[in-house]
Amino acid sequence: MLQARDLWKAYGSKAAVAGVSLDVAAGEIVGLLGPNGAGKSTTVAMLCGLTHPDRGTVTLAGEPVAGEASRAKRRIGLVPQDIALYEDLPALANLELFGALYGVKDDLADHARAALELVGLADRAKDKPQSFSGGMKRRLNIACALVHDPDVLLFDEPTVGVDPQSRNAIFDNLETLRARGKALLYTTHYMEEAERLCDRIVIVDHGKVVASDRKAALVALLPSEKRTRTVVREASLEDVFLHLTGRDLRD
Amino acid sequence: MNALTALVRKDLFLYFSNKRALTITLAAPILIAAFFGSVMGGAPKKPTRVPVAVVDLDASPVSKAIVASMRADTALDLRELSEADALAEVRAGHLRAAAVVPKGFGEQAPQAIFTPGARKPDVVVHYDPSQSMALAMVKGILTEHVVKAVAAAAAGPAGMPRPALSMPFNTESREVTGGEHAGYNGFAHSFAGMGVQFVLFMGIELGVGVLLMRRLGLWKRLRAAPVSRTLLLGSRIASGTLIASILMAGIYAAAIILFGVRIQGSVAGFVLIALSFALLTSTFGLLIAALGRTPEATRGLAVLATLLLVMLGGAWVPTFVFPEWLQAATLFVPTRWAVDGLEAMTWRGQGFDAALAPVGAMLAFSALFAAIAIRRFDWEE
Numbered sequence: 342m343l344q345a346r347d348l349w350k351a352y353g354s355k356a357a358v359a360g361v362s363l364d365v366a367a368g369e370i371v372g373l374l375g376p377n378g379a380g381k382s383t384t385v386a387m388l389c390g391l392t393h394p395d396r397g398t399v400t401l402a403g404e405p406v407a408g409e410a411s412r413a414k415r416r417i418g419l420v421p422q423d424i425a426l427y428e429d430l431p432a433l434a435n436l437e438l439f440g441a442l443y444g445v446k447d448d449l450a451d452h453a454r455a456a457l458e459l460v461g462l463a464d465r466a467k468d469k470p471q472s473f474s475g476g477m478k479r480r481l482n483i484a485c486a487l488v489h490d491p492d493v494l495l496f497d498e499p500t501v502g503v504d505p506q507s508r509n510a511i512f513d514n515l516e517t518l519r520a521r522g523k524a525l526l527y528t529t530h531y532m533e534e535a536e537r538l539c540d541r542i543v544i545v546d547h548g549k550v551v552a553s554d555r556k557a558a559l560v561a562l563l564p565s566e567k568r569t570r571t572v573v574r575e576a577s578l579e580d581v582f583l584h585l586t587g588r589d590l591r592d
Numbered sequence: 593m594n595a596l597t598a599l600v601r602k603d604l605f606l607y608f609s610n611k612r613a614l615t616i617t618l619a620a621p622i623l624i625a626a627f628f629g630s631v632m633g634g635a636p637k638k639p640t641r642v643p644v645a646v647v648d649l650d651a652s653p654v655s656k657a658i659v660a661s662m663r664a665d666t667a668l669d670l671r672e673l674s675e676a677d678a679l680a681e682v683r684a685g686h687l688r689a690a691a692v693v694p695k696g697f698g699e700q701a702p703q704a705i706f707t708p709g710a711r712k713p714d715v716v717v718h719y720d721p722s723q724s725m726a727l728a729m730v731k732g733i734l735t736e737h738v739v740k741a742v743a744a745a746a747a748g749p750a751g752m753p754r755p756a757l758s759m760p761f762n763t764e765s766r767e768v769t770g771g772e773h774a775g776y777n778g779f780a781h782s783f784a785g786m787g788v789q790f791v792l793f794m795g796i797e798l799g800v801g802v803l804l805m806r807r808l809g810l811w812k813r814l815r816a817a818p819v820s821r822t823l824l825l826g827s828r829i830a831s832g833t834l835i836a837s838i839l840m841a842g843i844y845a846a847a848i849i850l851f852g853v854r855i856q857g858s859v860a861g862f863v864l865i866a867l868s869f870a871l872l873t874s875t876f877g878l879l880i881a882a883l884g885r886t887p888e889a890t891r892g893l894a895v896l897a898t899l900l901l902v903m904l905g906g907a908w909v910p911t912f913v914f915p916e917w918l919q920a921a922t923l924f925v926p927t928r929w930a931v932d933g934l935e936a937m938t939w940r941g942q943g944f945d946a947a948l949a950p951v952g953a954m955l956a957f958s959a960l961f962a963a964i965a966i967r968r969f970d971w972e973e
Contacts, residue, residue: 389816391816419816421816423809423812427810430605434605439813441598442599442817443817
């Protein structure tokens with residue numbers, strides 16, 4: 342579905358991205374991992390058409406993503422790392438705005454309500470985000486990227502600063518979207534999130550792809566003596582927290 | 593709903609949903625314009641009388657005639673005081689000036705008037721230096737009354753009937769305003785000035801709003817959408833122009849209903865000037881967004897720049913009080929065209945033709961601001 346080939350991007354003399362290629366197929370979640378400054382955000386910016394690559398191409402089902410108002414851009418939804426919402430605009434109005442920007446004309450309100458329903462905020466449609474908790478804002482942030490029913494979704498660290506309940510709800514949303522045949526790229530710093538969600542992992546460092554495969558295949562990259570570790574793990578605080586407070590959403 | 597409509601609708605909703613901020617935005621220019629307007633003459637009425645004192649140390653028939661003549665003058669609010677009291681009142685700012693008629697004036701002045709080289713008595717005029725503009729007027733009025741009284745005393749020999757002397761002409765003051773029966777309204781100037789100032793402040797908020805959108809990641813989200821840069825910036829210009837127009841309409845509605853300001857000139861010209869200024873405000877906001885870095889620093893600098901613009905534009909005091917070189921220089925200040933244009937269409941009662949130059953100038957400034965903004969706008973995050 343989404344294909345990036347040999348992407349290069351430099352700021353000044355420093356190459357932020359140096360020859361990244363990756364694919365995201367329909368019905369799959371691909372994790373994009375890497376340390377800070379590895380080039381993840383620049384790669385995501387090029388994938389969604391925010392930044393023009395110095396070299397290389399991004400295509401969606403064969404159509405180039407480049408161009409301010411390209412047709413391919415209409416089929417991409419970006420969930421930015423920042424909570425990018427109009428705090429004084431009701432939740433439904435936020436969604437209708439972003440829907441309109443992506444060319445949704447018919448049944449705009451229905452599209453917006455469906456997106457709110459998916460993220461569990463249907464009953465807060467008329468409320469302003471300024472009255473929402475951090476987790477609710479994160480979910481609305483995701484809904485804004487879903488309102489135009491895109492084929493490809495790019496998630497840039499969507500779980501930063503949320504409680505375990507909201508994080509699990511977001512994971513459920515992602516799995517639902519995968520089941521609907523969407524192509525998802527998921528950027529995160531949390532390895533356990535990538536392990537749980539992602540079908541394939543792309544690891545970048547210093548602007549280059551250092552590994553790209555399924556988890557099992559990636560583990561095979563390790564020296565044999567490091568592939569298996571017996572770990573006796575004590576229950577974590579998160580286990581206790583979820584045991585005591587349950588997994589139901591609170592907001 | 594297309595993308596442009598959605599963006600403009602969003603901006604209008606966000607601006608007008610903040611009722612408290614909107615109330616302050618509208619109330620502030622109305623209150624300040626009301627104050628300035630009342631100071632600068634207010635609604636049409638009789639000219640203000642100048643408070644002065646006369647100190648008659650001579651108490652002669654001539655000096656008494658001068659005092660009587662001055663008392664009859666409708667331009668003066670005359671008080672007869674001792675010299676010490678008169679000086680104290682001037683010093684306290686209660687009087688603009690005090691004229692002291694010296695002892696022996698009634699004897700010396702009639703001789704001096706027709707005898708070159710004769711000793712002339714000194715009439716001292718004490719004046720308030722903070723109101724120095726009143727000095728020339730007081731001296732002129734005083735001269736008229738003194739010459740009248742002294743000439744009458746000098747015209748014939750004592751004991752003989754003397755011809756009545758008076759000024760050889762009358763002056764009649766007529767206001768030149770927009771219409772024969774329409775008087776000058778000081779609020780027309782103050783509302784033009786304060787309207788321009790506070791609508792420009794709104795323009796600053798529009799520009800700072802873009803910088804805040806960048807900080808919040810909203811700008812990135814908008815740019816990720818399949819819409820052109822032209823549409824993104826154009827929607828901002830459109831919504832800014834609409835908001836500024838609505839604010840100008842609100843401010844002038846108050847001026848018309850509460851303060852008797854009238855559009856005595858071309859209504860179409862007034863509307864065109866108001867719309868041009870609204871566009872100017874909007875592009876000014878965009879310029880701020882393009883040149884600014886952080887919202888906090890940009891707001892401070894933009895307020896300073898705006899205050900300079902409105903000051904030089906004649907929004908606080910009319911530009912005719914500026915030195916000539918500054919009056920010429922302010923033709924390159926866009927607010928000068930806005931204030932002059934609004935005044936031309938209100939109390940000056942000018943026709944549609946007089947609106948064309950201000951409109952042309954403001955459109956040119958708008959195009960310049962927009963061009964610089966688009967060129968300097970940092971699209972990358």
